[in-house]
Amino acid sequence: MAPTLTEVAQRAGVSLSTASRAFSEPDRIAQDTLDRVVRAAAEIGYVASSPRRQRSGARPTRATTVAMVVPDLANPVIASFVKAAQAHGWYRRQILVLTDADNSPDREREILGELHGRVDGFIACSPRLPAHDIVELCGDAPLVLVNRDSDEVPSVLADAEHGLSQAVEYLRVLGHERIAYVQGNRLSWSNEHRVAAVRRLAQENDVDLEVLGWHAETIAGGNAAAASVVATGATAVIAHNDLVAMGIIEGAAQLGLAVPDDLSVVGIDDTTMAQVAKPQLTSIQVPMSRAGVISVDLLHGLLAAEPADAEAPRTVHLPTQLVVRQSTAPASGWNPREARR
Template sequence: MAVTIRDVARASGVHVSTVSRTFSAPHLVNAETRTRVLAVAEGLGYRPNRAARALTTGRTHNLGLIVADIANPFFPPLIKAAQAQARERDYHVFVADTDEDPLLEQELIETLCKQVDGVLLCSPRLSNRVIERLRAQVPFVVVNRRLKGLTTVLMDVGQGAGVAVEHVAGLGHRRMALLTGPQSSWTSEEMLAAATLAARERDIELVVMGPNEPTEQGGLAAARAVAASGVTAVLCYNDLVALGLIEGLRERGVDVPGDVSVIGVDDSLPGRLNRPKLTTITMPTAAAGRMAVDLLLAAVNAGDAGTPTLARLETHLVVRESTAAPARDGGRSILTPT
């Protein structure tokens, strides 16, 4: 016979309502009692009926997680960490990919709102106006987009961009490019503001090129302009753009880092395996995924009484093989771009 909630209560020495709260609202149960009940439930093989619990509590115990591009290696560590964090709190996560399309993103949110208790938006492409309208339907937490009145987790890419400019300045570069990402990207805006300030302070000429697709193809497409620009260093929107740029420059006879130094953002696995290994700004994606789930569940439990939180996670520069001092002869000035 199937194990029931009454069996768990009897074996744990607690009331049925305590067992119910252990699974539906664990934060309301004493830690020692909660541990005992969970251990008994595990030993008996008890599994709560999620559908019945949803009818009783009004909670689905599901969360939505929407990312801009699941094929981008930036997102999988965040998704994996968010799923693990949610699982520890007896929540399931539905993952959806917008393919960088704001209209699809809106459609996915409107669909998920009916099936989840809250939504995590990672690097959203929607306008602030649309997000403000949609947030009335379900609690939101946004990752890497600053929105007034909305709980947000930010990876401080601006701080990393400033350090990247300082790095190339220290190597002796005096003219560098910034390859920005999509037009609606918060990350692009933060990188541009920080890189502009750092370049001014370090007496570096900054050439801004973009918007660009946040993919290897975006980097390949930008290679011609970079080769013709006379810059000796490039800070790219992400690692994929940087890897595409390196390949595009190689096709034009431009050596990295001998002629042009290249820096990415993310510290993804492809950049570590590339030759040259990519100098990059590491992003704490797993920590952001865990923190976003915790903040979202806090918002779900608090309802309208919750206070919006702004959490900022530090980034740092990882120096590898794709950056070096500029060539004495000016490097790329002796090359003929094709």
């Protein structure tokens, strides 16, 4: 295996970002530090690979290589993001190298470090590492973040607040005075953002809210959360994603509860699985396919621009929408006349 920039940094006793600047912007670091990095690179046989750029608007003469890091390719919403990004990347002459970090920040760190200097740019989707750490690891390579906000690099954020607002108001109108929210991964930007939004929305709609702990973002995670949901006395629950929601439906059935008669369930993502679930799942539509296309376009702009042409990092917010299906119904004793007041 070829020597990596991470190994150069370790041998020279400097940070990864400093080692990166030694090859991309040597005038920005002290001469003795530069000498150490260059000497370390020579000792282990590291050959720097600088990002290949062109002037804005020029057509690439060859394809660029882009590393795409995702947290869990088994998640259908991540798969839809990847599929859209790969299709659009082909149009943009980008070859995507896909890596699955298995929801591990340590694995993300290792992947980014190993691929630095071997690819032209990075797209990190729903990463578990903090944004600044990712920026440091990518060094001078163009980077776009998805579902992780940053003031250092462009980002694409699927803002679930729009759909959550619709969901909370919808459940309130159906007579649900107490709802539960099942969290996803504790390192997820989306989870943090959604919990903060649903807390505020519940207060604004005069709805009692019970926020449950972190769970695996899988059907098994939702199944494990079902008993806790029932124990809250909530008549409705919003889950971090569709997989968790379907797990809650399965777990509720094992406890003798019917959905939606005894418990209304709302998911987030509106995957194809929501449409074929039994009952069909009410879900908040999150445009992750659109996020895949936009992230490729943003990275294309970074790759095509000269450093002097770089603009301030751009953040793209994508709205979400509630899609009502069979897994939600009025609470017991619901009076439509009271709901209209």
